[in-house]
Amino acid sequence: MLVLSRRTGQKIVIGNEIVIEVVAISNEGVRLGISAPTQTSVHRYEVFVEIMEANKAAANSLDKKEQSALQDLSAHIRSKQK
Amino acid sequence: MITINEHEYRFDESQILNFAEGLIGLPEMRRAVLIPMEDFAPFSWLASIENDRPHFVVVDPNDIFLDYQTVASDLTDRPNMRTLAIVKISSDWKKTTVNLRAPIFISPETNDGAQLVLSDGKYGFEESIPQE
Numbered sequence: 058m059l060v061l062s063r064r065t066g067q068k069i070v071i072g073n074e075i076v077i078e079v080v081a082i083s084n085e086g087v088r089l090g091i092s093a094p095t096q097t098s099v100h101r102y103e104v105f106v107e108i109m110e111a112n113k114a115a116a117n118s119l120d121k122k123e124q125s126a127l128q129d130l131s132a133h134i135r136s137k138q139k
Numbered sequence: 140m141i142t143i144n145e146h147e148y149r150f151d152e153s154q155i156l157n158f159a160e161g162l163i164g165l166p167e168m169r170r171a172v173l174i175p176m177e178d179f180a181p182f183s184w185l186a187s188i189e190n191d192r193p194h195f196v197v198v199d200p201n202d203i204f205l206d207y208q209t210v211a212s213d214l215t216d217r218p219n220m221r222t223l224a225i226v227k228i229s230s231d232w233k234k235t236t237v238n239l240r241a242p243i244f245i246s247p248e249t250n251d252g253a254q255l256v257l258s259d260g261k262y263g264f265e266e267s268i269p270q271e
Contacts, residue, residue, distance in 0.1 A: 098160070100256060108241045108256060109164025111264045115227045115238070116165065116193035118144050122230035127196065130232040130268065131179040134203060 141172070141186055143194055148174050148184075155188065156245055162254045163241060165193055171252075173197070173223075173245070185223065185243070200224040200239055203268060207239065221245040227265065236265035 061069060068078045075097065078090040091099050100108075119127060140149050150172045162168040167189050174184040181202040186194035199222060200207045207222075223243040227236045239262035245252040 096159075098163075098256070100163075104256065105163065107264060108238075108254075111227070111238050111241070112162050112164045112195075112225065112254075115195050115225045118194070119196070119228055120230070123228045124144065126230050126232040126235065127176075127179050127182065127228055130228075130235055131176075131182060133232065133268070133270075134181060138202070 141188060141192065143174075143184055143186055148172075148186075150174070150188075154250075156250050156252045158252045158254075160253060162243070163256075168193055182226065183223075185225075196226040196228055197223040197243065198226050198237065200237060200242065203237065204239065204266070207262075219247060221247055233268070233270060235268055237268065238264050239266045240264045 063069065063079045065079055065082055068076055070076050074094050076092040078092075080088040080090045082088075093099055140147055142148075154172050156171050156173060158169050158171060160166070168187045170189055171185055171187045174186060176182045176184065182196055182198050184194050185197045186192065201222065221244065223245065225238045225241075225243070227238070229235045239257075241254055241256045241264065243252055243254045
Protein backbone atom coordinates (compact mmCIF):
# COMPACT_ATOMS: atom_id res chain seq x y z
CA MET A 58 0.00 0.00 0.00
CA LEU A 59 1.19 3.49 -0.88
CA VAL A 60 1.02 5.87 2.09
CA LEU A 61 1.25 9.65 1.51
CA SER A 62 1.18 12.66 3.84
CA ARG A 63 -1.13 15.50 2.74
CA ARG A 64 -2.20 18.77 4.38
CA THR A 65 -5.61 20.45 4.24
CA GLY A 66 -6.30 21.61 0.67
CA GLN A 67 -3.77 19.24 -0.88
CA LYS A 68 -4.79 16.59 -3.38
CA ILE A 69 -3.98 13.16 -4.74
CA VAL A 70 -4.64 12.01 -8.32
CA ILE A 71 -5.47 8.37 -9.11
CA GLY A 72 -5.21 7.50 -12.79
CA ASN A 73 -5.98 10.44 -15.03
CA GLU A 74 -9.40 11.37 -13.77
CA ILE A 75 -9.86 10.69 -10.06
CA VAL A 76 -8.84 13.49 -7.70
CA ILE A 77 -9.09 13.26 -3.92
CA GLU A 78 -8.71 16.43 -1.85
CA VAL A 79 -8.23 16.70 1.89
CA VAL A 80 -10.98 19.23 2.67
CA ALA A 81 -10.66 19.38 6.45
CA ILE A 82 -8.88 17.62 9.29
CA SER A 83 -10.22 17.59 12.83
CA ASN A 84 -10.26 15.38 15.89
CA GLU A 85 -13.43 13.78 14.46
CA GLY A 86 -11.69 12.60 11.32
CA VAL A 87 -10.67 13.64 7.84
CA ARG A 88 -13.10 15.09 5.29
CA LEU A 89 -12.26 14.13 1.74
CA GLY A 90 -13.55 15.58 -1.52
CA ILE A 91 -13.63 13.10 -4.39
CA SER A 92 -13.90 14.04 -8.07
CA ALA A 93 -14.39 11.08 -10.38
CA PRO A 94 -16.09 10.36 -13.72
CA THR A 95 -19.83 9.74 -13.31
CA GLN A 96 -19.47 6.10 -14.33
CA THR A 97 -16.97 5.48 -11.50
CA SER A 98 -18.80 4.42 -8.38
CA VAL A 99 -17.56 5.75 -5.05
CA HIS A 100 -18.68 4.13 -1.81
CA ARG A 101 -17.75 4.23 1.83
CA TYR A 102 -15.89 0.96 2.26
CA GLU A 103 -18.30 -0.37 4.93
CA VAL A 104 -21.26 0.21 2.58
CA PHE A 105 -19.42 -1.47 -0.28
CA VAL A 106 -18.72 -4.53 1.88
CA GLU A 107 -22.33 -4.64 3.04
CA ILE A 108 -23.66 -4.66 -0.55
CA MET A 109 -21.05 -7.20 -1.59
CA GLU A 110 -22.08 -9.53 1.25
CA ALA A 111 -25.78 -9.01 0.46
CA ASN A 112 -25.18 -9.82 -3.22
CA LYS A 113 -23.14 -12.91 -2.44
CA ALA A 114 -25.70 -14.14 0.09
CA ALA A 115 -28.45 -13.87 -2.52
CA ALA A 116 -26.52 -15.50 -5.37
CA ASN A 117 -27.59 -19.08 -4.77
CA SER A 118 -29.83 -21.75 -6.14
CA LEU A 119 -32.96 -22.41 -4.14
CA ASP A 120 -33.45 -25.58 -2.16
CA LYS A 121 -36.85 -27.26 -1.98
CA LYS A 122 -37.98 -25.26 1.08
CA GLU A 123 -36.96 -22.00 -0.55
CA GLN A 124 -38.73 -22.90 -3.79
CA SER A 125 -41.85 -23.58 -1.80
CA ALA A 126 -41.41 -20.24 0.04
CA LEU A 127 -41.09 -18.47 -3.31
CA GLN A 128 -44.34 -20.07 -4.45
CA ASP A 129 -46.13 -18.79 -1.30
CA LEU A 130 -44.59 -15.36 -1.75
CA SER A 131 -45.67 -15.20 -5.37
CA ALA A 132 -49.24 -16.14 -4.40
CA HIS A 133 -49.21 -13.52 -1.62
CA ILE A 134 -48.10 -10.72 -3.96
CA ARG A 135 -50.50 -11.68 -6.73
CA SER A 136 -53.42 -11.78 -4.26
CA LYS A 137 -52.59 -8.22 -3.21
CA GLN A 138 -52.35 -7.00 -6.80
CA LYS A 139 -55.90 -8.08 -7.57
CA MET B 140 -29.00 -22.38 -22.71
CA ILE B 141 -28.56 -22.19 -18.94
CA THR B 142 -29.75 -24.45 -16.14
CA ILE B 143 -31.15 -23.12 -12.86
CA ASN B 144 -32.68 -25.36 -10.22
CA GLU B 145 -32.67 -28.22 -12.73
CA HIS B 146 -34.74 -26.23 -15.22
CA GLU B 147 -33.23 -25.42 -18.58
CA TYR B 148 -33.80 -22.01 -20.08
CA ARG B 149 -33.09 -21.00 -23.63
CA PHE B 150 -32.16 -17.49 -24.62
CA ASP B 151 -30.86 -15.76 -27.71
CA GLU B 152 -28.19 -13.11 -28.16
CA SER B 153 -30.68 -10.24 -28.19
CA GLN B 154 -31.64 -11.00 -24.57
CA ILE B 155 -28.13 -10.71 -23.17
CA LEU B 156 -27.69 -7.85 -20.69
CA ASN B 157 -24.29 -6.22 -20.29
CA PHE B 158 -23.09 -5.13 -16.87
CA ALA B 159 -19.84 -3.32 -17.67
CA GLU B 160 -18.77 -3.33 -14.02
CA GLY B 161 -20.49 -6.52 -12.96
CA LEU B 162 -22.49 -6.36 -9.76
CA ILE B 163 -20.97 -5.03 -6.57
CA GLY B 164 -18.69 -7.72 -5.16
CA LEU B 165 -19.47 -9.94 -8.16
CA PRO B 166 -17.35 -8.48 -10.97
CA GLU B 167 -17.79 -11.72 -12.94
CA MET B 168 -21.50 -10.90 -13.41
CA ARG B 169 -20.90 -9.06 -16.69
CA ARG B 170 -23.22 -10.81 -19.09
CA ALA B 171 -26.55 -12.01 -17.84
CA VAL B 172 -30.07 -12.83 -18.90
CA LEU B 173 -33.38 -12.00 -17.23
CA ILE B 174 -35.76 -14.94 -17.15
CA PRO B 175 -39.32 -14.35 -15.90
CA MET B 176 -40.57 -17.17 -13.67
CA GLU B 177 -43.84 -18.01 -15.34
CA ASP B 178 -45.22 -19.92 -12.36
CA PHE B 179 -43.90 -17.50 -9.74
CA ALA B 180 -44.74 -14.05 -11.10
CA PRO B 181 -43.72 -11.30 -10.55
CA PHE B 182 -40.29 -12.83 -9.84
CA SER B 183 -37.53 -13.44 -12.38
CA TRP B 184 -34.09 -14.97 -12.46
CA LEU B 185 -31.17 -12.71 -13.23
CA ALA B 186 -28.57 -15.26 -14.27
CA SER B 187 -24.99 -14.80 -15.38
CA ILE B 188 -24.10 -16.60 -18.59
CA GLU B 189 -20.39 -16.48 -17.68
CA ASN B 190 -18.45 -19.41 -16.31
CA ASP B 191 -19.46 -19.84 -12.71
CA ARG B 192 -22.97 -18.54 -13.30
CA PRO B 193 -24.18 -16.77 -10.20
CA HIS B 194 -27.92 -16.18 -10.34
CA PHE B 195 -30.38 -14.20 -8.31
CA VAL B 196 -34.08 -14.00 -7.73
CA VAL B 197 -35.07 -10.45 -8.72
CA VAL B 198 -38.29 -8.47 -8.75
CA ASP B 199 -39.38 -5.07 -9.97
CA PRO B 200 -39.62 -3.35 -6.55
CA ASN B 201 -42.56 -1.29 -7.82
CA ASP B 202 -44.63 -4.48 -7.84
CA ILE B 203 -44.24 -4.75 -4.06
CA PHE B 204 -43.24 -1.36 -2.65
CA LEU B 205 -45.69 1.18 -3.99
CA ASP B 206 -43.77 4.39 -3.30
CA TYR B 207 -40.42 3.18 -4.60
CA GLN B 208 -40.28 4.66 -8.10
CA THR B 209 -39.89 8.24 -6.91
CA VAL B 210 -36.62 7.30 -5.29
CA ALA B 211 -35.28 5.45 -8.31
CA SER B 212 -36.12 8.34 -10.61
CA ASP B 213 -33.74 10.54 -8.61
CA LEU B 214 -30.85 8.35 -9.69
CA THR B 215 -31.39 8.12 -13.40
CA ASP B 216 -32.50 10.71 -15.92
CA ARG B 217 -33.72 8.04 -18.31
CA PRO B 218 -37.38 7.56 -17.42
CA ASN B 219 -37.87 4.20 -19.09
CA MET B 220 -35.08 2.42 -17.25
CA ARG B 221 -36.18 -0.91 -15.89
CA THR B 222 -35.65 -1.28 -12.13
CA LEU B 223 -34.93 -4.59 -10.43
CA ALA B 224 -34.14 -5.47 -6.84
CA ILE B 225 -32.34 -8.57 -5.62
CA VAL B 226 -34.46 -10.83 -3.42
CA LYS B 227 -32.99 -12.96 -0.66
CA ILE B 228 -35.32 -15.92 -0.34
CA SER B 229 -35.79 -17.46 3.08
CA SER B 230 -37.36 -20.87 3.67
CA ASP B 231 -40.02 -18.94 5.62
CA TRP B 232 -41.44 -16.59 2.95
CA LYS B 233 -42.28 -13.98 5.58
CA LYS B 234 -38.56 -13.62 6.28
CA THR B 235 -37.67 -13.03 2.63
CA THR B 236 -36.03 -9.64 2.09
CA VAL B 237 -35.51 -7.32 -0.85
CA ASN B 238 -32.42 -5.17 -1.38
CA LEU B 239 -33.94 -1.75 -2.03
CA ARG B 240 -30.74 0.14 -1.20
CA ALA B 241 -28.76 -1.20 -4.16
CA PRO B 242 -31.19 -1.60 -7.08
CA ILE B 243 -30.23 -2.74 -10.57
CA PHE B 244 -31.11 -0.54 -13.54
CA ILE B 245 -31.38 -1.86 -17.08
CA SER B 246 -31.82 0.15 -20.24
CA PRO B 247 -34.31 -1.62 -22.53
CA GLU B 248 -32.82 0.16 -25.56
CA THR B 249 -29.19 -0.86 -25.10
CA ASN B 250 -29.47 -3.84 -22.68
CA ASP B 251 -26.85 -2.14 -20.50
CA GLY B 252 -27.23 -2.57 -16.77
CA ALA B 253 -25.65 -1.39 -13.54
CA GLN B 254 -26.18 -1.78 -9.82
CA LEU B 255 -26.37 1.58 -8.06
CA VAL B 256 -26.51 2.50 -4.41
CA LEU B 257 -29.08 4.94 -3.06
CA SER B 258 -27.29 7.53 -0.97
CA ASP B 259 -30.10 8.43 1.39
CA GLY B 260 -30.83 5.97 4.15
CA LYS B 261 -34.54 5.57 3.44
CA TYR B 262 -34.27 2.01 2.16
CA GLY B 263 -32.14 -0.84 3.45
CA PHE B 264 -30.38 -3.87 2.04
CA GLU B 265 -32.88 -6.20 3.67
CA GLU B 266 -36.40 -4.78 3.45
CA SER B 267 -39.18 -7.15 4.47
CA ILE B 268 -42.09 -7.82 2.13
CA PRO B 269 -45.23 -6.01 3.37
CA GLN B 270 -47.54 -8.66 4.84
CA GLU B 271 -50.79 -6.68 4.81
